[in-house]
Amino acid sequence: MDIKRADLPLLISLDILLEEKNVTKAAQRLNISQPALSTQLARLRVLFEDPLLVPAEVGRGMVLTERALNLQHKLRASINELKFAVNFKSSFDPLTSRRKFTIATNDSVFTILGLPVLKKVLSFNNPGLQISFVSVFGVNVKEDLEKGHIDLYIGDINKMPDSLKVRYLMKDSFIMAQKKRHARGTKKPTLNEYCQLSHVIVSAKGDLSSSIDHLLSEQSQTRNIVASVPSYNQIALVLTNSDCVATLPKQLLEKYQDTLDLIELPFSIPPFELGMAWHVKSQEDEAMVWLRQQFTQAKF
Template sequence: MIDLRGIDLNLLVSLDALLAESNVTRAAERLHLTQPAVSTQLARLRQIFGDPLLIPAETGRGMTRSTLALELMEPLHAALKNLEAVVRHQSAFDPHTDARRFVIAANDNATAVLGLELMERLPTLAGPDVRIAFVVADQPSTTGRLERGEIDLLLGSERMVPASMKARKLFDDRFVVVQRKGHPRGAAPLDLDAYCALNHVLVSTSGGSFHGFMDEHLEPLGRSRRVVLSVQHFTLVPELLAHTDYVSTMPARFAERHRERLDVFDLPFEARGFTLFAAWHPRNHADPSLVWLRDTLAQISGEWQPDGAQMAGL
C-alpha cells in the first residue's frame, strides 16, 4: 500500500500530465517545467508505484501507457479536479471582479439559439476576467468529460443529458419556416404543397445528410420535400437565405433574431418541438460560479418564448 504522506502533490499533477500526453516533452511544456525535471519526476513516480507507467513504444516514437497507468488516468484526474475545487472554493462569485473560465459543450442548435445571446451579452454581464469557451458536444464522450471536469456545462436536448448529471430545463421551442424578404413566392402562409415544392436548406449536424427531422414528419403523410443544400451550422443559414430563394426550417427563437431580413412562417403540418436543458456534474451543483452561469442562462432563456402570433402571415 502506498503511503500518501510520502507523495508530493506536485508529483501527482505531473503524473496527470504525463498520462494525458504519453510524452515527457509535451508534459513538460504543459507543466511549464524543463524536460529533465519531468524525467526526474517520472523516475520518482515509477519508484513510488512500482510500475514503469510509461513504456517506450515499439516503433521507437513516443511512449505507451502501462496497464496500471490506464487504470490510474480517470480517477487521478477526477481526484485532482475535486481537490482544485476545494482549494478554489469561495462562498460567493462576483462575475464583474472574479476570474473564471467556463467551458460549455453545446450542439449547433443550442449554440445558435442560446449561445449567441450569451456571447453578445457577456460584456455587460461580467468583467474581462470571465471567459467562456464553447465546444462541440460529442455525445459519446460528454459524460466522461463532465466527470473529468473538462466541461463545466452541457446545453442540449433531454436525450443528450447523461442520467448521472443534474439538469435544468431552460425553455421549450418549436420549428418554423424562414425565407428572405421579397421572396418570389410572396408572403402568404405556406400550405403543404408549397412547402414540399420549395428548395430547402437542411442543417445536418452530423454532416452531409439530406434527410432530417422534418422529413421524418413528412413521411407518415406520404410527402417529401426537396432538400438541395445540406450544411452543418445554423449560423450559416440566414446569410445564405438572404441572397437566394431557398427556404429553411429552424428553431423559432433563432429565426426571430433575423426577422429584419427574413420572413417567418408556421409549418403547414404538426411537428414536435424541442426542450433545451442545461446539465452539469453533481459535484459542481453548489459551485457559486456555475450557479451564476446557470441562473444567467435561465434568465436569458425566460426573456423570450415562441409566440405563434408573431409569425408572418397570421
C-alpha cells in the first residue's frame, strides 16, 4: 500500500468499518451517508490490494479478511496514539519537571529582574529545572526565539520586533552614583559640574558615548567620559576604587547603596520601560506561561 495515497479520514473510516463489520452502522457512527462510505471502502480495497471485508455467509454483516484481521488492532492502536498526541497537553510542575530555560538580557536587567526569578527557580531544589541567562550582545532576537535558541528576551519594550508577543514589566529612571565619602560631597551637581566630573559608562563594544550624551549635546553640553566597561555590575567596582561617577538605572544602583551614594541628576532623562518578548509558538506552552509569570510577579 502507498500510504501517501491514503488520508487520515480514510483510515479512520476503515477503523470503524473493521469494528462494526457493517457499512450501514459504520456510516451512522461516522455521520456520513452509506454510499459515501461504500466509495471509501472501494478506495481502501484498491489501496490495500485486498477486499478487507467480505459478505458473511450467514446474516447481513461482513467478515474481515486475513489482511484486515492482521491490520485491525495495529490500526486501532495507531489511531488511539494519534488521538492522544493531538489531545495531549503537557502539564508543568517546577518541583518535578525537567526543563531548561534560556533568557537573553543584559546584566542590568538580570540584576533587577532576573535575580529574583533565579532565586525562585533555585528554591525548588529540582536539579532537572535549569535556567540560563545569556548576553543580548550578538543575539538576533527574532531569529533566535523562532529557532528556540532562546526562550525569552527582556529589554527595552520600545525596541521589540513587531512579530513577537510582548508584555510590559516595569519602568525605571536614571540617577547618578559615586563612592561614599567622595571628595565632592553629596550635593546635587549643577549641569556644568556634572559634565566636568569623570564619568564611566557601560559599553559592550568599548564605545565612549551613549544616548545620554546625545541628550546633553542637544543642550550644547559634553560630559567628561574617561572609561567604559562591558558590564553594568562592574560599575560599582570602578566607582568604589576611583573618583568617577556613573549615570545608570536607579533600581540597579540601589542594589549597591551600601557602598555608593545615589544623587539626583541636574537634567531630565526620559524613563525607560522594560518588557519581555517571546515567539508566538510558545504562547500556550505551560512551562513558558509559568516562566513568564515569574517575571511578572518578581519582587524587585
